[in-house]
Amino acid sequence: MPVPDRTVLDAQRGDLEAMGQIYSAYIDLVWNISLKMTLNRTHAEEAASEVFLRIFRKISKFKFRSSFKTWVYRLTVNTVINYIEKEKRRKTWYIDEERLEREYGVPAAQEDPAEKDMCGKLLAGLRQRERMLLILREIEGMSYCDIAEAAGMSIGAVKTGIYRARESLRRAYKSMEA
Amino acid sequence: MGCGKYDNNLINLYIDGELDGPGAEEFCKHLESCGVCRGELKELESALSGIKKAVLPPAPENIRRRVMEKLARVRKTARTLYLLVPAAAAAAVLLASYISLNRTKPGHVTDYVNTQINYLYGESLVDVYADDDKDNTVIGLILGGEDI
Ligand SMILES: [Zn+2]
Numbered sequence: 001m002p003v004p005d006r007t008v009l010d011a012q013r014g015d016l017e018a019m020g021q022i023y024s025a026y027i028d029l030v031w032n033i034s035l036k037m038t039l040n041r042t043h044a045e046e047a048a049s050e051v052f053l054r055i056f057r058k059i060s061k062f063k064f065r066s067s068f069k070t071w072v073y074r075l076t077v078n079t080v081i082n083y084i085e086k087e088k089r090r091k092t093w094y095i096d097e098e099r100l101e102r103e104y105g106v107p108a109a110q111e112d113p114a115e116k117d118m119c120g121k122l123l124a125g126l127r128q129r130e131r132m133l134l135i136l137r138e139i140e141g142m143s144y145c146d147i148a149e150a151a152g153m154s155i156g157a158v159k160t161g162i163y164r165a166r167e168s169l170r171r172a173y174k175s176m177e178a
Numbered sequence: 179m180g181c182g183k184y185d186n187n188l189i190n191l192y193i194d195g196e197l198d199g200p201g202a203e204e205f206c207k208h209l210e211s212c213g214v215c216r217g218e219l220k221e222l223e224s225a226l227s228g229i230k231k232a233v234l235p236p237a238p239e240n241i242r243r244r245v246m247e248k249l250a251r252v253r254k255t256a257r258t259l260y261l262l263v264p265a266a267a268a269a270a271v272l273l274a275s276y277i278s279l280n281r282t283k284p285g286h287v288t289d290y291v292n293t294q295i296n297y298l299y300g301e302s303l304v305d306v307y308a309d310d311d312k313d314n315t316v317i318g319l320i321l322g323g324e325d326i
Pocket residue numbers: 180181182183184208212213214215216
């Protein structure tokens with residue numbers, strides 16, 4: 001559900017209530033990307049907080065040239081990738097395999113247990129850039145054009161990146177099946 | 179990758195629904211007779227549905243709290259600063275002129291006051307206004323990102 005321009009304008013003027021509405025509208029998107037990129041709940045919480053603080057820090061610079069949602073995607077992509085890079089430099093970066101299983105597992109009663117943690121494991125087997133591209137394309141269902149804008153890449157580079165990422169994913173899947 | 183006749187680029191176009199009419203028809207016909215392409219397509223489709231399937235836990239409420247509290251705090255500090263900074267600046271000027279009139283080490287006190295003002299600016303306004311983001315670096319990060 002996109003937020004009305006009015007709300008964005010109010011937030012630009014520092015209206016906390018408008019910021020709260022923007023938070024509610026985009027938390028699922030930001031949380032999804034944060035969790036699927038970091039594959040770690042604690043990191044995802046920190047990354048998602050950083051995303052929103054950055055959104056509100058920069059919101060006055062949003063000029064309504066793109067859709068607000070695309071702009072949110074762009075900041076999310078940037079911030080989460082920067083967050084991971086920063087954590088890796090601080091050497092606090094890790095993907096906890098056991099927690100991955102617990103936190104990604106769909107409720108056991110609901111699904112085949114064999115498929116429980118497949119998503120987390122498949123994503124964990126990808127390189128960071130591949131993971132981001134596949135999250136945007138396959139999970140968020142974005143067009144190549146929107147991904148190009150969100151990731152600051154050319155459409156050609158996005159396509160090539162996604163094709164390669166799919167091939168890595170297919171191989172990861174194949175080795176899990178084996 | 180691929181059977182030799184078709185490579186994975188075509189499978190990707192097929193998955194994205196981007197093959198044109200005759201191309202799609204030809205590829206579908208090929209799929210019927212080629213086990214390699216059929217296998218790879220099936221693997222890819224299963225893998226893709228694998229990453230789409232997971233039900234994620236909802237975002238914890240403490241993210242909202244953390245963000246909104248910080249915003250409220252920053253806004254409060256910023257408001258105080260609007261009142262405080264001009265007052266501090268005026269005080270600095272007064273102090274400096276007073277001290278220089280008395281010819282006693284004017285540098286130290288003005289430096290001190292200026293440091294305080296800069297500190298106030300830096301500490302609080304950095305949260306609201308600082309443009310420390312190099313958005314373009316995402317290209318480099320995505321393209322050159324290290325493996326995890
Ligand atoms: Zn074939």
